[in-house]
Amino acid sequence: MPELPEVETIVRTLRPALVGAEIAAAETRWTRTVAFPSARQFRERIRGQRVLGVGRRAKFIHLQLSDYSLFVHLRMSGDLYIKEDGYKPEKHDRLILRLASRGTGTRGLVFNDARKFGRVWLTDDPDSVVGDLGPEPLSDAFTPAWLHENLRRRHRQLKPLLLDQRFLAGLGNIYTDEALHAARLHPQAASDSVTRKQAERLHAAIRAALTEGIRRNGASIDWAYRGGEFQNYFRVYDRQGSPCPVCGTKIVKLAVGQRGTHVCPKCQKKRSV
């Protein structure tokens, strides 16, 4: 589920509660959730680690620990939250880190994930997890010139390329559809057909969609507990049959690279505008 803005929202929520806490023990309730190392080594190594910082790289949550980096990827249905003392593990809790914080009792950092796609890594080599990612779309490295140049370097459909985390890191299905609509580009347009001016529009649209998503605390679909409200401001995503906010034409849903894709057939033409 979560894309960059949802992950950022989670990071901002967790940071004040986690920084300074000590991980007293780990309970692995679905061992495949631990991508690296083995579940047993994970439990051994993480015990006694202190949380020095909480950050984000693309859709990865990054906990800087005393001796390791802990990365969490929520994939489609994962969530990460603090549970207070005395909670009972719930149905889809896959990993629980028991926390010993100054003054308080034993809280838990819980990784809940209905579909079991989410993964965690505990490593002293961050690049082994996030080393192949493209630039952060909200960083200075992501410029209109960079986007234009690198779009032209490939011959790909725009949307699958924007979803490719090695190309650009953080976009998912929602924000890609939203950005392409705002930029008036068709998701199946060839990346090397994008003009300088179109790349500038796309760059601005990507930044705007993500920034707006963060400002609204992300989107909550089947996921109300975060209080995100970006879903109330979708231009095209999940709005098939409803009017385009720009021209009133009915939004159409198609499949692009096996992903549900939402476009305004009038605003977004395959052939350049």
Add this chain to the structure above:
DNA sequence: CACGTCACCTGCGTGC
């Protein structure tokens, strides 16, 4: 290299 297909999983909405 680009793209299609399937796999990984569970839950929910829809339609019969």
Add this chain to the structure above:
DNA sequence: TGCACGCAGGTGACGT
């Protein structure tokens, strides 16, 4: 009500 089916904020391994 029951049940089959399709679809879901993601990614990665294949095959062509």
